[in-house]
Amino acid sequence: MSTSYELRCRECGKxxxxxxxxxxxxxxxxxxxxxxxxxxxxxxxxxxIARRPPNMWRYAELLPLPKDFHPSLPTGFTPLISAPxxxxxxxxxxxxxxxxxxxxxxxxxxxxxxxVALAQARSFGFDTVACxxxxxxxxxxxxxxxxxxxxxxxxxxxxxxxAKVLGTQVYGAQLVRIAGSYDQVNRLCSxxxxxxxxxxxxxxxxxxxxxxxxxxxxxxxEQLGWRLPxxxxxxxxxxxxxxxxxxxxxxxxTLGLVEKKQVRFFGAQATGCSPISTAVKGAQExxxxxxPSTIARSLAIGNPADGHYAIRAITGSGGWSEDVSDxxxxxxxxxxxxxxxxxxxxxxxVTVGTARKLYQQGRIAPDETTVLCITGNGLKTTDALVGHxxxxxxxAPKITAFETFLQNALEVPAPVEASA
Numbered sequence: 177m178s179t180s181y182e183l184r185c186r187e188c189g190k191x192x193x194x195x196x197x198x199x200x201x202x203x204x205x206x207x208x209x210x211x212x213x214x215x216x217x218x219x220x221x222x223x224x225i226a227r228r229p230p231n232m233w234r235y236a237e238l239l240p241l242p243k244d245f246h247p248s249l250p251t252g253f254t255p256l257i258s259a260p261x262x263x264x265x266x267x268x269x270x271x272x273x274x275x276x277x278x279x280x281x282x283x284x285x286x287x288x289x290x291x292v293a294l295a296q297a298r299s300f301g302f303d304t305v306a307c308x309x310x311x312x313x314x315x316x317x318x319x320x321x322x323x324x325x326x327x328x329x330x331x332x333x334x335x336x337x338x339a340k341v342l343g344t345q346v347y348g349a350q351l352v353r354i355a356g357s358y359d360q361v362n363r364l365c366s367x368x369x370x371x372x373x374x375x376x377x378x379x380x381x382x383x384x385x386x387x388x389x390x391x392x393x394x395x396x397x398e399q400l401g402w403r404l405p406x407x408x409x410x411x412x413x414x415x416x417x418x419x420x421x422x423x424x425x426x427x428x429x430t431l432g433l434v435e436k437k438q439v440r441f442f443g444a445q446a447t448g449c450s451p452i453s454t455a456v457k458g459a460q461e462x463x464x465x466x467x468p469s470t471i472a473r474s475l476a477i478g479n480p481a482d483g484h485y486a487i488r489a490i491t492g493s494g495g496w497s498e499d500v501s502d503x504x505x506x507x508x509x510x511x512x513x514x515x516x517x518x519x520x521x522x523x524x525x526v527t528v529g530t531a532r533k534l535y536q537q538g539r540i541a542p543d544e545t546t547v548l549c550i551t552g553n554g555l556k557t558t559d560a561l562v563g564h565x566x567x568x569x570x571x572a573p574k575i576t577a578f579e580t581f582l583q584n585a586l587e588v589p590a591p592v593e594a595s596a
Contacts, residue, residue: 181240183383184210186485194240196300196380206481207383209240213430222402222433232288232391238427239292239391240384242299248323251291252391254279256399256547261515262528266535270545272405273512274396276552277520281319282343283553284312284521285417289388290320293377296384302375303327308365309378310358310413310474311340312521312552317377318349329374331361337473339556357468359479386482389417393424396547397434404428404437406544407495409531411523411551412443412452413475415486421549422489441489442540443497444530446470446505446522452483456490456497463487471502471560472522474552496539500529506560508532512550519554527551 183192187205198207220237228234232252236245255275263271276285290313297305306329307317314330321328328349332341333356344351354361362378369379377385397404404425410418418441428434445453448470451463463483468476480486490497500508505525512528513519520528527548534540571577 180215180237181209181211183207196375198380198382209383209387211238217431220431225398232291235391235394238394240387241292241295245295247291249280249291249320251280251287253395256396259516262512265511265515266532267542268535268546269542272547273516273518274392274547274549275518276392277518277524277550277554282315283556284316285389285392285551286312286316288391289385290316290377292388293381293385294320294324294326296381297326297375298324300375302373304329304374305377306330306365306374307377308358308362310476311336311556312474313378314344315340318344318347321349322347331365333358333361335473337557337559339558343556358477386416386420389420390424392417392549393421394428397425397428402434404434404439405547407440407442407540407546408549409442409444409527409534409546410549411475411527412445412486413477413480415452415480415482418443419482419485419489439493440495441493442495442530442534443486443490444527445497445499446472446475446526447499447501449476449478450499451478452480452486453497453499455483455487461487472505472526474521474523475526496534498530498533500526500533504529506564509554509561518550520550521552521554521557522560523552524550
């Protein structure tokens with residue numbers, strides 16, 4: 177390789193150097209980034225990584241970054257939190273949460289992928305960046321484009337959650353709402369990318385963008401003391417995240433940074449949009465597209481681009497995929513908040529609800545080390561909880577009023593006065 181990384185076809189293996197493209201012209205299969213692992217093995221160590229600042233850039237050698245790249249945001253290295261109260265609820269003993277609900281700058285794991293994509297956008301000479309999005313990616317592109325000095329165009333389905341629309345517009349991006357599904361939005365963006373010299377992070381920059389997801393896997397391993405977990409439960413939309421966490425673990429093994437271990441991957445989807453889960457449960461290798469109908473809009477991709485590879489990652493590891501209904505999603509959001517103090521968006525509700533089913537089915541054993549990936553913040557999807565909570569009537573600013581309120585709240589009967 178002329179550099180430490182370049183594009184390679186995932187099927188025929190043809191190398192394409194580094195350029196803004198995502199499809200092999202030879203066999204029309206997707207491209208991904210490959211690295212000079214032999215060269216990297218002598219250049220990277222646990223100790224070297226540990227001396228670096230606590231953000232995703234500590235794994236720079238395993239990311240497709242231009243020469244002399246200098247990040248402007250400390251994105252990543254989000255907490256890996258022990259979850260004993262949720263574990264007790266689910267029947268687990270060794271449960272942790274990878275909490276990207278606090279990722280900088282826009283509170284979702286999409287901040288990771290955008291940071292890598294924009295590094296390459298600058299290298300390729302783009303002055304405008306764009307994306308098709310179900311919400312979190314829109315926020316991340318708009319915010320980081322503003323910081324890095326790019327013009328931004330964001331294309332979203334018209335039914336996107338209001339908080340995610342506002343969380344895109346506030347950064348000054350040009351928002352284009354499309355009367356159609358995400359899959360229709362994405363097809364339109366592919367056509368626009370052919371006509372305009374724009375860097376679409378999930379179209380012509382997609383191979384680089386996807387590599388940012390690996391940092392979730394790198395961090396999990398490092399935060400577990402450079403050990404791999406037994407199981408990872410990951411929400412799935414296009415299917416890229418679960419495949420890239422697997423790639424991260426494989427790379428760490430290849431470089432000798434962790435001991436070789438079989439990690440099982442479990443995919444989580446909403447029942448109202450579950451093409452990957454349906455295929456896994458039906459022992460099918462091909463995806464049948466679905467028309468999304470779920471409150472988990474960030475996962476509402478009916479024809480997932482990486483669905484085939486997600487199926488491989490799941491079944492090849494001995495894992496499984498499950499899906500949960502909208503009421504189960506809401507219940508799971510509430511459960512995570514009440515047990516662990518983490519407010520997740522609907523995708524996190526899908527992850528927690530799926531984990532509950534996996535423990536109930538005996539697919540994950542209680543004593544195994546399991547990590548749940550929470551990918552976004554609940555402040556983005558508060559509309560999913562509308563009608564589930566009522567505001568109490570205000571009380572007078574008097575102690576007697578509070579005591580009455582307390583008695584009613586605790587259902588404690590008023591004390592009986594002694595007879596004279």
